[in-house]
Structures are given as C-alpha cells and as structure tokens.
Amino acid sequence: KAGVTQTPRYLIKTRGQQVTLSCSPISGHRSVSWYQQTPGQGLQFLFEYFSETQRNKGNFPGRFSGRQFSNSRSEMNVSTLELGDSALYLCASSFSSTEQYFGPGTRLTVT
Amino acid sequence: QQQVKQSPQSLIVQKGGISIINCAYENTAFDYFPWYQQFPGKGPALLIAIRPDVSEKKEGRFTISFNKSAKQFSLHIMDSQPGDSATYFCAASRVTDKLIFGTGTRLQVFP
Numbered sequence: 001k002a003g004v005t006q007t008p009r010y011l012i013k014t015r016g017q018q019v020t021l022s023c024s025p026i027s028g029h030r031s032v033s034w035y036q037q038t039p040g041q042g043l044q045f046l047f048e049y050f051s052e053t054q055r056n057k058g059n060f061p062g063r064f065s066g067r068q069f070s071n072s073r074s075e076m077n078v079s080t081l082e083l084g085d086s087a088l089y090l091c092a093s094s095f096s097s098t099e100q101y102f103g104p105g106t107r108l109t110v111t
Numbered sequence: 112q113q114q115v116k117q118s119p120q121s122l123i124v125q126k127g128g129i130s131i132i133n134c135a136y137e138n139t140a141f142d143y144f145p146w147y148q149q150f151p152g153k154g155p156a157l158l159i160a161i162r163p164d165v166s167e168k169k170e171g172r173f174t175i176s177f178n179k180s181a182k183q184f185s186l187h188i189m190d191s192q193p194g195d196s197a198t199y200f201c202a203a204s205r206v207t208d209k210l211i212f213g214t215g216t217r218l219q220v221f222p
Contacts, residue, residue: 004154033209043155043200043212056209090154098143100210102154 001026004093004103012109018079021106025072025093031055032074033100034066037088046089049074078108086110113138115203117213124220130188132216134201137182141203145210146175146186149198158199159186191220 005024013019025032033056034046045058049068068074072093078085086109092100116135124130134144145160161168161175161184168175174187188195201213 042214045209045211048209055207058209092154096207098204098206099145099157099160101157102147104152104154 001028004091004101006089006091006103006106008106009104010107010109012111013081014111015081015083017081018077019081019108021076021078021089021091021108023074023076023091023093023103025074025091026101029093029095029101030072031094031096031100032068032072033092033094034074034076035090035092035102036060037090037105038086043090046076081110083110113211115201115211115213117201117216119216120214121217122219124191124218126191126193126220126222128191128220130191130195130218130220131185132199132201132218133183133185134203134213135181135183136203136211138203138205139182140205141211142206143204144175144177144184145202146173147200147202147212149200149215155200188218191218193220193222196220 007022031050033048036044048056052068063079066076088105090105092102094100146158147155148158149155159170159173172189177184198215198217200215202210204210
C-alpha cells in the first residue's frame with residue numbers, strides 16, 4: 001500500500017497570508033489527524049477527521065481549520081499567518097484512530 | 112493529566128550497547144502506548160506499541176516495558192546501531208482519542 005502523502009512538501013508564505021495543505025491517507029483509512037511539530041513545542045495535535053466529520057480538536061486558534069472529503073483526503077487551512085506558525089505540519093492516517101501512520105510533512109515557513 | 116513526560120532529552124550510546132528511553136503518564140484512562148522513530152526531514156514512523164494488558168512487548172531489537180502501577184513505560188533498543196540514530200517519541204492515548212506525545216529523545220549511536 002502506498003503511504004500517507006502530503007503536498008506541498010515545502011512552502012514559504014508571508015505573514016497575513018493564508019495557506020492550504022493537503023493530505024492523502026493510506027487507502028482504506030478513514031481517520032486523518034493533523035499535528036504541528038516545532039522545536040519548542042514538540043508534536044501538538046490540531047484536529048482529527050473521521051468520515052468527513054471533525055471528531056477531535058486540539059487547543060489551536062480558529063485560524064486553523066480543516067476538512068475531509070468523501071474519499072478521505074483531507075485539507076488543512078491556516079488563515080492570517082503569523083511568524084509563529086512556521087512549523088512542520090504532519091498528517092497521520094489510521095483505520096481505527098490508534099495505529100497512526102504519518103506522512104513526510106509539509107514544512108511551512110512564514111516570513 | 113494529559114501530559115506524557117519523556118526522558119532523557121538526549122542519549123549517546125556506543126554501538127552494540129543498550130539504549131533506554133523512559134516515559135511517564137498521568138491519565139489512567141490511556142490504553143494505547145506507541146513509540147515513534149523520526150529521522151531528520153521525515154515524518155515519525157510507528158516503531159512498536161503496547162496496550163496495558165501486557166507488561167512487555169518485543170519486536171526484533173526493540174522492546175517496550177510497561178509498568179501499569181507506576182504509570183511508566185520504556186523503550187529498550189538492544190545492540191544499538193548507528194542507523195538507530197534518530198529522535199524517538201513516546202505517546203499515549205485512549206481509544207479513538209488523540210495521541211499525546213512526549214517531548215522526544217535524540218539518540219546518537221557512535222561506532
């Protein structure tokens with residue numbers, strides 16, 4: 001089976017802009033979770049989607065949003081980018097929400 | 112109560128030695144404890160996981176030891192190799208809930 005894919009792999013944006021990241025889960029996996037990874041805060045949970053519904057949400061501001069499509073692909077959107085949003089954004093898919101398999105991530109740099 | 116505390120922050124081991132990384136949790140409702148391995152520029156990869164109904168699980172050179180009463184679990188890497196040099200994360204979760212990650216341990220194995 002192909003692994004989790006994320007696009008784009010690298011992104012440079014300017015403060016105030018918005019960005020959309022995409023994640024394609026492993027075939028058959030219906031759960032997609034998003035995490036933010038930074039050197040200072042480590043891996044922090046953003047949200048999880050299961051069958052197009054947000055099932056769990058982390059403690060991030062409303063500028064961070066996501067959605068899931070009927071084919072389980074997911075997108076994450078960050079509006080009004082801030083310098084502190086620079087991070088590696090990781091998507092993980094799972095069949096049952098326990099064994100999560102991560103993609104390679106999208107490295108977002110906000111200048 | 113949601114935290115997972117991981118130690119040490121960094122670890123240097125000689126080739127052939129044993130690497131030991133420890134984690135402690137507070138929430139007794141957690142029932143899934145995975146370990147992830149992350150190489151630079153890559154997403155975390157699921158290494159091994161355990162549920163609280165067993166005290167030890169071994170897969171090749173990797174072993175998880177689990178102490179339910181102490182609310183602690185650890186990863187042992189036997190016969191450590193330079194290729195094991197990576198950052199290791201422990202995590203914990205309840206069924207269908209988000210993963211709570213430890214802060215990571217950077218392992219360096221020298222020849």
